[in-house]
Amino acid sequence: MNGAVWILASIGVPVVMGLVLLCVPSIRKRSAVVGITAAGLIMTALSVFAAVGSGAGSVTLWYLAKGVPVYFQIDSVGQLFASMVTLVWLCGGAFAFSYMKHEENEKWYYGCYLLVYGIVNGLDFSGNIVTFYMFYELMTILSFPLVLHSRSREAIMAGLRYLFYSFCGAYLVLFGIYFLYRYGTTLTFTAGGVLDPQLTAGRESFLLFVAFLMILGFGVKAGMFPLHGWLPVAHPVAPAPASAVLSGIIVKSGVLGMLRVVYYLFGTAFLRGSWVQYVWLSLALFTVFMGSMLAYRERVLKKRLAYSTVSQISYILFGLAVMNQTAFTGSMLHVVCHACIKSGLFLVAGAVIVQTGKTRVEELTGIGKEMPVLLWCYTICSLALIGIPPTGGFLSKWYLAMGALEGNALPVFGWLGPVVLLVSALLTAGYLLPVTIRGFFPGQGFDYGNLQKREPGVAMLLPILILTSVSVFVGMFPSALVRFLGGMLW
Numbered sequence: 001m002n003g004a005v006w007i008l009a010s011i012g013v014p015v016v017m018g019l020v021l022l023c024v025p026s027i028r029k030r031s032a033v034v035g036i037t038a039a040g041l042i043m044t045a046l047s048v049f050a051a052v053g054s055g056a057g058s059v060t061l062w063y064l065a066k067g068v069p070v071y072f073q074i075d076s077v078g079q080l081f082a083s084m085v086t087l088v089w090l091c092g093g094a095f096a097f098s099y100m101k102h103e104e105n106e107k108w109y110y111g112c113y114l115l116v117y118g119i120v121n122g123l124d125f126s127g128n129i130v131t132f133y134m135f136y137e138l139m140t141i142l143s144f145p146l147v148l149h150s151r152s153r154e155a156i157m158a159g160l161r162y163l164f165y166s167f168c169g170a171y172l173v174l175f176g177i178y179f180l181y182r183y184g185t186t187l188t189f190t191a192g193g194v195l196d197p198q199l200t201a202g203r204e205s206f207l208l209f210v211a212f213l214m215i216l217g218f219g220v221k222a223g224m225f226p227l228h229g230w231l232p233v234a235h236p237v238a239p240a241p242a243s244a245v246l247s248g249i250i251v252k253s254g255v256l257g258m259l260r261v262v263y264y265l266f267g268t269a270f271l272r273g274s275w276v277q278y279v280w281l282s283l284a285l286f287t288v289f290m291g292s293m294l295a296y297r298e299r300v301l302k303k304r305l306a307y308s309t310v311s312q313i314s315y316i317l318f319g320l321a322v323m324n325q326t327a328f329t330g331s332m333l334h335v336v337c338h339a340c341i342k343s344g345l346f347l348v349a350g351a352v353i354v355q356t357g358k359t360r361v362e363e364l365t366g367i368g369k370e371m372p373v374l375l376w377c378y379t380i381c382s383l384a385l386i387g388i389p390p391t392g393g394f395l396s397k398w399y400l401a402m403g404a405l406e407g408n409a410l411p412v413f414g415w416l417g418p419v420v421l422l423v424s425a426l427l428t429a430g431y432l433l434p435v436t437i438r439g440f441f442p443g444q445g446f447d448y449g450n451l452q453k454r455e456p457g458v459a460m461l462l463p464i465l466i467l468t469s470v471s472v473f474v475g476m477f478p479s480a481l482v483r484f485l486g487g488m489l490w
Contacts, residue, residue: 003057003074009047010082010121011072014040018114021107030106034097037110041093044117048086051125052079058127068187070134073127075189076488081256082124084336087470088248088343089117091463095347096241098459102354103239112145113242116250123253128187129177129265133170136253140166140221143250146242147234155237158230165230169220173257176214180265183207189260191489193267204270211266212276215258222254223310224317225287232294235306240350243302247309248343252335255316263489268323280321281413285420287314292427299360301349304431305342311424312338312385318417319400325486327403332485333396333478337471341381341393344467348378351464355454361435368439370454373461375439377468382432384471387425392474395482397421 017040020027027033051057051074058073093113100106119139126132140163148159181187183203184194200207216227223231231251235243262271271277291311298304316338319331351374352358352367368375384391387398404417455461474481 003051003054004059004072005057006047006051006054007057007059007072007074007121007125010044010051010125011118013047014044014114014118014121017043018111018118021111021114027107033107033110037093037114038097040114041090041117044114044121045086045090048082048121052083055079064130068130068181069128070131071127071188072122072125072131073189074125076484077256077259078125080332080336080485080488081252082121084252084339085117085120085124085249088245088339088467089120091467092241092244092248092343092347095244095350095460095463096239098457099239099241099350099354108145109239109242112142113245115142116146116245120249120253123256126189128189129180129260130187132257132260133173133177136173136221136257137170139250139253140170143246146246147238152237158233158237162230162234165220165227169217169227169254172213172217176210176217176261179207179210184265189264191264193263193270194265195267195270207266208271208274208276211261211271212279214261215276215280218254218257218261219283219317220254222251222258222313222317223287223291224254224314225283225290228287228291228310231310232303232306235309235346236300236302240302240346240353243306243350244343244346247306247346248339251309251313252339255313255320255335258317258320262320262323272323277321277323278413281318281417284314284318284321285413285417287311288318288420288424289427292424292431296427296431298431299362301352301359301361301364301435302346304361305345305349308385308428308431309338309342311428312342315397315400315421315424318421319403322403322413322417324403324406325489326399326406328489329482329485330396330399330401330403332488333392333399333474333481336481337384337392337396337474340467340470340474341384344377344381344464344471345385347460347464347467348374348381351456351460354460355456364435365438366442368436369442370452371456372440373455374464375436377461377464378439379433379436380468381471382428382436384475385432386428390472390475392471392478395475395478397425 061070063069123135183199185196186194220227288311291307295304295307316331316334319327384393387393401418
């Protein structure tokens with residue numbers, strides 16, 4: 001079977017299984033719901049890995065208009081993102097089988113979870129900007145129920161804010177697509193860009209403005225300032241496994257959108273040295289620092305992790321904005337590492353909530369005495385996010401810093417970027433490690449007599465252990481991944 005078949009299977013299988021859960025009322029027993037969900041996740045994962053392993057393949061489903069096909073293809077970017085999505089989605093699903101016992105509307109959650117999985121696969125394998133945009137909008141609509149799951153007033157308001165911000169950003173992208181169709185040779189993703197030099201002559205300033213609007217539009221989903229407001233309120237109200245995929249995967253769709261726009265539509269040759277690059281770099285660095293400061297001040301653990309996502313995603317955006325091979329490699333490394341690390345941290349927060357009901361940082365004093373394995377996972381993930389060797393976070397930030405220093409055309413950002421990244425790393429340590437210190441060393445005033453062993457079961461703990469292990473493995477054995485990333489565009 002060729003790659004095209006596996007692409008369609010990776011999209012169609014979870015969508016069909018999700019619709020079965022949502023639309024067949026006779027499926028009521030929890031064992032049946034969990035069984036269908038597990039089968040859907042496993043079959044989809046096998047399809048994704050088969051597509052990625054095939055190395056090539058493309059398929060056109062139909063034409064929306066003349067010269068505008070719904071088109072999928074397998075390239076190196078799609079291979080990376082689809083593999084990352086599958087790892088996180090499997091871990092989040094396995095964790096949810098235990099976590100969702102404590103939540104209502106479990107069947108609805110699993111149905112939406114499968115649907116979004118299929119749509120995200122379609123996003124990753126999209127071969128042109130129209131297909132990408134269509135699946136991008138579908139992902140927003142179908143992930144909305146995950147944010148809304150608890151049906152509380154807070155969740156409803158957070159979900160509506162998520163929709164509002166996402167649609168506003170998407171309209172900016174749609175605006176850009178119209179002009180790409182007019183001034184480009186094709187809408188298919190092409191390394192180096194698709195702009196027609198003859199048509200764009202004399203219109204460079206306008207097209208730079210269009211490119212900036214598209215970057216800003218996708219920046220909404222990525223949580224880039226000034227359109228980040230949805231992220232800190234949406235993540236905390238969602239169930240923990242949903243927060244894990246929202247932070248680890250959904251926000252990466254914005255990153256993927258920017259990557260496609262800059263490297264595959266407009267081209268770095270057109271954008272490098274322009275005001276768009278400098279404004280993008282400025283926004284990314286400001287968001288890095290702002291997100292870290294807000295996370296440092298936040299007392300609720302899930303909200304702290306959400307603000308941390310705002311900061312960490314902008315590490316990736318900074319690397320993309322530098323526009324050289326080293327920084328690009330660092331960005332893609334951080335895409336992988338952040339997906340595993342942050343998903344693992346949100347799952348840890350969920351396990352703590354289930355086992356203890358505690359949500360605030362100050363309530364976690366002595367938690368390491370009750371759940372030592374869980375807190376060790378939290379600690380390792382925290383060290384990886386800070387960038388301590390030999391974790392993957394150290395490697396990604398090393399490449400980002402080296403890439404910035406190589407940017408000869410960036411006289412200010414060449415030194416400012418590494419400085420901001422270093423300060424942000426110190427702030428990251430400041431808002432993550434106190435949980436570890438107080439958790440393992442609660443002090444003399446702690447009541448040791450009422451300690452209870454509350455370690456979560458294997459079903460919860462195993463996905464966290466896998467994500468934690470991957471975050472370390474990438475840092476210890478990076479050679480193959482670095483070679484793959486280095487050859488993606490250069």
